[in-house]
Amino acid sequence: MTKERQLRKQEEIRSIILGAARDIIEKEGIKGLSIRKITNAIEYSPAIIYHYFKDKNEIIETIVEEGYIRILNSLTVVERNEKQPEKEIKEVFSNYIKAALDNRDEYMTVMLNDDPILKQRTTILKKGISKSSKTMALLSETIKRGVEQGRFSECDVELTAQVMWTSAFGLIMKLMIEKDIAEDQINALIETHFKTLFSGIMIRKEEL
Amino acid sequence: MTKERQLRKQEEIRSIILGAARDIIEKEGIKGLSIRKITNAIEYSPAIIYHYFKDKNEIIETIVEEGYIRILNSLTVVERNEKQPEKEIKEVFSNYIKAALDNRDEYMTVMLNDDPILKQRTTILKKGISKSSKTMALLSETIKRGVEQGRFSECDVELTAQVMWTSAFGLIMKLMIEKDIAEDQINALIETHFKTLFSGIMIRKEEL
DNA sequence: CATATTATTAAACACTGTTTAATAATAGAA
DNA sequence: TTCTATTATTAAACAGTGTTTAATAATATG
Incomplete structure (x- = not known):
């Protein structure tokens, strides 16, 4: 796999996380957003978030x-x-x-x-x-x-x-x-x- | 103990709780307020709060x-x-x-x-x-x-x-x-x- | 194929608010 | 005073939260 494709894959998962986060925020507001809600939606473990984002704030900041x-x-x-x-x-x-x-x-x-x-x-x-x-x-x-x-x-x-x-x-x-x-x-x-x-x-x- | 004195005692503890809550809010803002911070400050167990208030919101609402x-x-x-x-x-x-x-x-x-x-x-x-x-x-x-x-x-x-x-x-x-x-x-x-x-x-x- | 890198997770930690059931303290009545 | 009923208090647990650590699974590279 080329380096670019790898980075693209990473970006893809990042945007999947952000997408799930956006959905939750739209329905429940920023205060309703939680790491576990995101990871439940995308069927990953909570810890995965910290492989693609520094912390929850980085997700919120991005959105x-x-x-x-x-x-x-x-x-x-x-x-x-x-x-x-x-x-x-x-x-x-x-x-x-x-x-x-x-x-x-x-x-x-x-x-x-x-x-x-x-x-x-x-x-x-x-x-x-x-x-x-x-x-x-x-x-x-x-x-x-x-x-x-x-x-x-x-x-x-x-x-x-x-x-x-x-x-x-x-x-x-x-x-x-x-x-x-x-x-x-x-x-x-x-x-x-x-x-x-x-x-x-x-x-x-x-x-x- | 007369009923009045009893009620006064209750009000006293209520105001002690509120006092501690006010102190915390003053220093850390409303979002910094927590039940355990209050009960640590007044040296009680967390559960005591719910004997004098319906929930945390009632404390915040009061203040x-x-x-x-x-x-x-x-x-x-x-x-x-x-x-x-x-x-x-x-x-x-x-x-x-x-x-x-x-x-x-x-x-x-x-x-x-x-x-x-x-x-x-x-x-x-x-x-x-x-x-x-x-x-x-x-x-x-x-x-x-x-x-x-x-x-x-x-x-x-x-x-x-x-x-x-x-x-x-x-x-x-x-x-x-x-x-x-x-x-x-x-x-x-x-x-x-x-x-x-x-x-x-x-x-x-x-x-x- | 072996190794190095990356992706993923289980489990724990330290916090939250809240509830349940048991216990300690006190009040009023006998 | 003693017994009972009421009130005060708490330990422990539950279900959440964000985050970290260490182990494991998957994949890429040599």
């Missing part, structure tokens, strides 16, 4: 990273809207929010697990930070454009961009907690959220 | 509820600010956010644990929903007042109130994730967040 990358990939450049830059911004967030909702477990794990798993997942986090900061820069630019063309009021663009992120994060969390929301309802919530966010409620801004 | 109530208690009526209702709103949120940050574990558990623990914690959730909806009503009223006095622009007050909550939730989560932030920095972030939220960025609102 979480896949989902997180799907989310990051949603952060693509959207069609430029010269007249209504706010539509551009809303579309970027809308894509991101939907991708996050499609990968709940993974998003939650990346975002708020400070426990065993994500201590040294620097790789995945770096990717996230890199992509997010690029998106943030793009967002700032769009806001700046809006200000320059007199459509947006004068503001600290970086700060405004950050508040938008924070606020969108809250919306994502809210939508994730209240599960079983219909697609069109999600769209409506995103719509009104950003509408309110853009418009603000103050009339005399100079007083703030 | 989480304590913290959550502290957060809910922060939702008190603030001094009315007739001229600047936005200051009133910001103060309400500011209190709430700080209370949430002071009770991280509890807040996180109540908010985003759909797993074993919070399935039947209807009691605690009802309290939360009741208090939150009262606060929400108050918030709506304040916004309405602002609109009527011409300080805030015309808007769907309930919707605006909801967006504010969502957005504040995002801010809380952000602040919780990025731990080790100084008190004054937190204040600054709250300040700018609500400033941006109030002002919005659109100039021609009628176009939205």
Whole structure:
């Protein structure tokens, strides 16, 4: 057997393990995943896992990273809207929010697990930070454009961009907690959220 | 021994168990809590727990509820600010956010644990929903007042109130994730967040 | 064919939460 | 006080968890 074929065989079993793990996570969530459940499903002994993975965390990390990358990939450049830059911004967030909702477990794990798993997942986090900061820069630019063309009021663009992120994060969390929301309802919530966010409620801004 | 004294004795041991549990949670987080850690600390056998509590969840629920109530208690009526209702709103949120940050574990558990623990914690959730909806009503009223006095622009007050909550939730989560932030920095972030939220960025609102 | 490498597992270890049945301690009644 | 009934406490086990060790089976390479 050639070395390559051997490596392919190894990769195959690795992906069989990951496949079983994905199935379990889909049905029972990340917390429902256990080494013995995986090995029962693939009819191997529990110890086999440690021949293909360092530990259980490596399995979870791998799967979480896949989902997180799907989310990051949603952060693509959207069609430029010269007249209504706010539509551009809303579309970027809308894509991101939907991708996050499609990968709940993974998003939650990346975002708020400070426990065993994500201590040294620097790789995945770096990717996230890199992509997010690029998106943030793009967002700032769009806001700046809006200000320059007199459509947006004068503001600290970086700060405004950050508040938008924070606020969108809250919306994502809210939508994730209240599960079983219909697609069109999600769209409506995103719509009104950003509408309110853009418009603000103050009339005399100079007083703030 | 009178029946009362007996009950007092029981309550005493219950609170000793809870005290030990609190210590462990403070040091190692809720996930670090274990029955055997508790019973080692109080020098009892593991089985004793089940004489004073239904199960481990009841202990966690009790402690989480304590913290959550502290957060809910922060939702008190603030001094009315007739001229600047936005200051009133910001103060309400500011209190709430700080209370949430002071009770991280509890807040996180109540908010985003759909797993074993919070399935039947209807009691605690009802309290939360009741208090939150009262606060929400108050918030709506304040916004309405602002609109009527011409300080805030015309808007769907309930919707605006909801967006504010969502957005504040995002801010809380952000602040919780990025731990080790100084008190004054937190204040600054709250300040700018609500400033941006109030002002919005659109100039021609009628176009939205 | 023999050897070296790799794959796989049985068994154990140290943890979890929880239950059962037995025992120790104490309360109230005679 | 003594006896009984109640309560408090525990030892031991069960069924889980992740992980490690050492032995074995399978395969590749010389």
